[in-house]
Amino acid sequence: MDRRGFLITSTSALAAIAAQWATAPQALSATTGRRVGHQVADLFDQRLDALRHLDDHVGSWQAYDAATAELRLITSTLKDASYTGQVGHRLYGCAAEASRLAGWCAYDDGHHAAAERHFVTSLRASASAGDTTLGASTLAFWANVRYSSGDPQGALDLIDGALASSGRITSQRVLAMLYARQARAHSKAGESAAAYRAIDTALNAYGHAGPPDEDLAAMYWITAGELHQVAASAALSLGEPRRALAHFDLAVHGHDPYNAAKEARGTAIYLARHAEAYLALDELDAAVETAERALDLMGGVDSARGTSALDELRSGLLHHKDVPVVQSFLVMTA
Incomplete structure (x- = not known):
């Protein structure tokens, strides 16, 4: 049974999982079955790129079904086809x-146990792909699940495991994402100095990144603005709403x-x-106006x-339910 919001990996096991991933052997070539070459891996890459963007637009559950179907197809190819070692590495990378x-997608839909099972599979496949x-990207996404579920230390263990191999990480955007996740984990643990140091390191790593089309296709969403959004979220968790607002502004209007x-x-x-930051400063008009924009954007997207996030914001606004502008929003979202 995959209960929503239920984690299956103990905090103590996470560091060991990350360490085992870093030392796992790579896959060899396969010599039996129908021969496949790089063009098959190219097609899988194209389909996965389309799936990533579909997740952005249609929501997690529909994209989850498509991703698991794609994984079955890739796994079948790995089992039944023959290929060179180089092609095999690419196919394992697709897996x-x-x-x-x-x-x-499972995490975004609230199924944390399923998410963790998929992340373990992803780590093994990335190791086989060499x-x-x-693999570091997978650890960064897994860390998000852990700190969002009340386990910032487990998240930090995963990030530390990825950064232990930082010399072999070829994408500055992946490094920036790792440090951004590290910052969020520290903020969830109430460790402000460590959180802000990690934000600075993330921005510095991103400053060394090349053009997006020369990076991993999966990192298309990493921008300086994304990192400032993360910095704002960290500041909010640390009880610094004004600092959060400054980063939210940079996320939208900065470079x-x-x-x-x-x-x-x-x-x-x-x-x-963003609305929570305004609410913390008792700027209720701005909080409600921002909340209404968030509500409009969530229409039709499964997440x-x-x-x-909207439920938590609404709970905060309930403390001001006698204020007319807040009351109108609460009635609209009842």
């Missing part, structure tokens, strides 16, 4: 990305801004946090994370 995407960068048009769900979640 790792399909499982990583399935894990993220792709440290891909390389967050692209709200690419992902309605992510924008809605960040807007809900347990988005719904949870």
